[in-house]
Amino acid sequence: MKYFVVFLFIITSISTVAQTAETPTKISGTIISDNTGSPLANVNIININQVTGTTTDDKGNFELAVTQSDTLHITLLGYESLRVRVTNDWVKNKKTTIQLTQKAISLKEVVVSPYYLTGYLEIDSKLIPIKEDFRYNISGLGQGYEAGQYAPEAFGKVLGSIFNPADLLYNVFSKKTQQLKKLREMRKDDTVRNLLETKYDRETISLLLGVSQDEIGEILGRCSYSEAFIKTANDLQIMDALSSCYEQYKILKKK
Incomplete structure (x- = not known):
């Protein structure tokens, strides 16, 4: 009986410690x-x-x-x-x-390439390069697909990403399932969202998801987001894009 009481006490103590932790x-x-x-x-x-x-x-x-x-x-x-x-x-x-610790900030050389304008709107509008990124929506899918600048093969690239998810995304998403599940939690917390909205370095996303910055670019590239978006979007936009890409991948995988 005495041994049983001691055993019960040890089990209770371990349970209490584990629960507290x-x-x-x-x-x-x-x-x-x-x-x-x-x-x-x-x-x-x-x-x-x-x-x-x-x-x-x-x-x-x-x-x-x-x-x-x-x-x-x-x-x-x-x-x-x-x-x-x-x-x-x-x-x-x-x-x-x-x-x-405060950062030691060194100013980098900035090269400004001016546009020589004539003052005539019709002419000047043609002198300034405009970069356009196109997104395609397909009926039945809630996700938009960005194919970068207009090109004949752009839409085909989108279709390739949609109908061959195993080839393009499996190697990335299948290895990061647990980390990518954190995306839902990240989107719920206002502090996390407000922080990501002001950042462009992918550091916090990389740390939270346990993926490298190169992998973030690879994931979005395989989901047909343009290079311009991947480079210039803030971290909140990147997080939402990753989340949309992952949710769409899960739907397509089930089908």
Whole structure:
């Protein structure tokens, strides 16, 4: 009987510890500049594991629900991005101070290529190059397909992407199923969306999805998004494009 009680106590303890570790708890922190020691406002903190986020107030303070060993991705314009692991001490103490390092910004040479205009609208409108990207919609599919600049083979490229998803997308999507499922969570969190709307470096998307920036371009290219869109869209537009591409792929795969 005594051994049974000891065994029951051990099992209960293990269960309690496991449950505590899995249950999100709120932690807080203050983010400061390592150069001046002053608090930094509007810093974006993204929990990569839970796909949730928050921002610091004017005193550099923030709160966020985490579990132990979650990784936080911390970004602020003009400062080096930082990844911080949530430790057991942080969970116990509930609060910590984090320092961000300011970026050393070097100005690159800018070459301006002027357009020599005549002042006549009809002539000048032909002198300035206009790049157009076409998207095609096919009845029965909610997804638009972008084929880049107009060309005779553009529509054929779109059809190839639609009717041969296994050839074009399987190698990418089949290996990233778990990561791409995060797209739904990313779209729900306003902090994540607001952050991505202001970024163009693909860093946060790459980190959240566990894919490289080259893979992001490959996925969108195989979904017939133009090179211009892939290069110039902000990270929120890229995330929505990835999500649409993945959802469409799942539909086509079932069919």
